[in-house]
Amino acid sequence: MIGKGKSIVHTGVSISYGWNQDKGAEIVHTQHLIGDNPKEITEEFRLVQEMNTRTKNNTLSFVLSPTVEDGQKLSNKELGKLVKNFISEMNLKNNQAVAFVHRDKQHTHIHLYANRIGFDGKAYKDNFIGKRSQLAAEKVAKEMGLTTARKVQREKLLGMKDIRSEIKRIHDVVIAKGRPKDFDSYIKLMQKQDVKVIPFINKANKLQGFHFEYKGHNLKGSAVHRSLSGGKIALAISNNSTKGLSIGQDEWVKLSGKAVEVSANFALTFTKNLIKKGIKRSLGTGIEI
Numbered sequence: 001m002i003g004k005g006k007s008i009v010h011t012g013v014s015i016s017y018g019w020n021q022d023k024g025a026e027i028v029h030t031q032h033l034i035g036d037n038p039k040e041i042t043e044e045f046r047l048v049q050e051m052n053t054r055t056k057n058n059t060l061s062f063v064l065s066p067t068v069e070d071g072q073k074l075s076n077k078e079l080g081k082l083v084k085n086f087i088s089e090m091n092l093k094n095n096q097a098v099a100f101v102h103r104d105k106q107h108t109h110i111h112l113y114a115n116r117i118g119f120d121g122k123a124y125k126d127n128f129i130g131k132r133s134q135l136a137a138e139k140v141a142k143e144m145g146l147t148t149a150r151k152v153q154r155e156k157l158l159g160m161k162d163i164r165s166e167i168k169r170i171h172d173v174v175i176a177k178g179r180p181k182d183f184d185s186y187i188k189l190m191q192k193q194d195v196k197v198i199p200f201i202n203k204a205n206k207l208q209g210f211h212f213e214y215k216g217h218n219l220k221g222s223a224v225h226r227s228l229s230g231g232k233i234a235l236a237i238s239n240n241s242t243k244g245l246s247i248g249q250d251e252w253v254k255l256s257g258k259a260v261e262v263s264a265n266f267a268l269t270f271t272k273n274l275i276k277k278g279i280k281r282s283l284g285t286g287i288e289i
Contacts, residue, residue, distance in 0.1 A: 001064060001065060001066045001067065001070065001082075001137050001138075001140070001141040001146050001147065001148065001149060002063075002064075002065045002134070002137060002149045003062065003063070003064050003065075003086065003133040003134050003135075003136055003137025003138070003140075003149075004062065004063045004065075004130065004133055004134075005060060005061065005062045005063075005090075005129045005130055005132065005133030006060075006061055006126075006129060006130060007057035007058075007059070007060055007061075007116060007126045007129065008057055008059050008060075008061045009056060009057055009058070009059070011042050011045050011046070011049075011058070011059040011113070012038065012039070012042040014059065014061055014111075014113055015038045015041055015042055015045075015098065015113055016038040017111070018038075018098070018099075018100040018111040018113060019037070019038045019100060020102075022104070023102040023103075023104040024102065024103050024104045025100045025101070025102055026076060026100065026101050026103075027098065027099070027100055028076050028079045028080040028083055028099050028100065028101045028110065029079075029080045029083040029084055029087075029097070029098070029099040029112075030097070030098045030099070031087070031093070031095075031096065031097050031098075032094075032095070032096045032097070032119075033096055033097075033098060041098055044096060045058075045059065045096060045115045048096060048115055048117050048118075048119060049115065049116075049117045051117060051121035052117045052121050052122070052123055054123075055116065055117060055123040057116070057126070058115070058116045058117055058123070059113055059114070059115060059116055060092070060095075060113065060114040060115075060116050060124065060126065060129070061111070061112075061113055062086070062090075062110075062111075062112040062113075062114070062133055063109060063110065063111060063112075064082065064083065064086060064109065064110040064112060064137060065107065065108075065109040065110075066082075066108060066109075066141075066146055066147070067146070067147045068106055068107050068108075069147070070146045070147055071103075071107060071108025071109070072108065074108070076101060078144075079101050079108075079110060080099075081144070082110070082140060082144060082146075083099040083110060083112055085140045085143065085144070086112070086136055086137060086140050087112075087114070089136035089139055089140060090114075090132065090133070090136050092114050092124065094118060094119065095114050095115050095116075095117075095118055095124065096114065096115040097112065097113065097114040097115070098112075098113055099111065099112040099113075100112075134149065137149065138150065160217070163214060163215060163217050163219070164219065164223070164224045164225065166214065167195055167212050167214050167219070167224045167225075167228075168224055168225045168227070168228065170190065170193045170195050171190070171195075171224075171225075171227075171228060171233075173193075174186065174189045174190055174193065175236045175237070175240070179240040180237055180240060181237065181240050182237065182254060183199075183233075183234075183237065183253060183254065183255050184254065184255065184256060184257070186233070186237055190212075194214065194215075195212055195213070195214045196212070196213035196214070197210050197211075197212060197213075198210060198211040198212070198213060198218075199255055199260070200220065200230075201260070202263055204263070205261070206260075206261045206262055206263040206266075207230065207253065207255065207260045207261065207262045207263065207266060208230060208262075208263045208265065208266055209221050209222065209229055209230035209266065210228070210230060210233065212224055212228070221233065230262070230263075230266040231265070231266050231267070231268070234253070234266070251267060
């Protein structure tokens with residue numbers, strides 16, 4: 001579950017949004033309120049807020065988002081318990097509050113609005129409220145046996161590891177078996193394996209590297225693997241050509257049938273690795289350098 005929180009000004013507009021019947025909104029929790037519509041609840045908030053006119057952002061807005069799977073299983077009663085536990089963690093039990101569930105989309109989520117001004121006229125401290133909301137949601141999810149944001153993040157990271165490995169594997173196969181001799185043929189061969197290679201042109205209008213799009217993910221080459229930086233891809237392609245690729249600082253390469261200037265870092269990476277390769281070959285054959 002993910003928790004987000006912030007202080008807001010437009011109480012009435014926000015509560016009306018939470019109550020939006022087009023989104024199938026239903027109240028799952030209310031405290032210290034008797035109103036049964038957005039106008040009445042907003043007025044109840046306002047009466048308390050008048051005790052502290054110095055505080056402009058006088059309402060707290062939270063969004064609690066269980067995972068799609070958890071959201072589909074939780075009843076309104078269970079969502080009410082979730083909100084109540086969250087309110088307790090945020091130390092807002094004595095403040096006016098109302099929470100709505102929206103089920104109009106696959107991802108069930110809750111909009112919770114709490115009066116930042118207490119019945120004593122004091123403003124609830126909202127420093128680091130975003131981070132505090134995350135931590136409170138994490139704790140409540142654990143207590144209720146729900147999927148935590150950290151678990152979702154770990155699963156995403158594991159999934160991304162598989163995606164990166166697959167892109168790297170496809171790249172290696174294309175270089176070794178397809179033996180592309182220029183960037184255009186490399187891009188076409190990768191496309192045949194469902195990997196879209198997108199040239200990244202920087203602000204100076206120079207080729208800096210490549211992004212890889214695969215199964216809905218878009219990653220820059222260096223984020224996939226260090227061997228997929230622009231300069232190293234150029235070196236791998238160069239190995240497949242008797243002439244090789246000649247790239248120096250502020251020089252050009254052919255891309256989509258056009259001459260494109262490469263960035264200094266791109267050229268430097270290519271040149272450094274070309275020199276290293278030459279040294280290794282010389283050492284391997286016993287040639288003095």
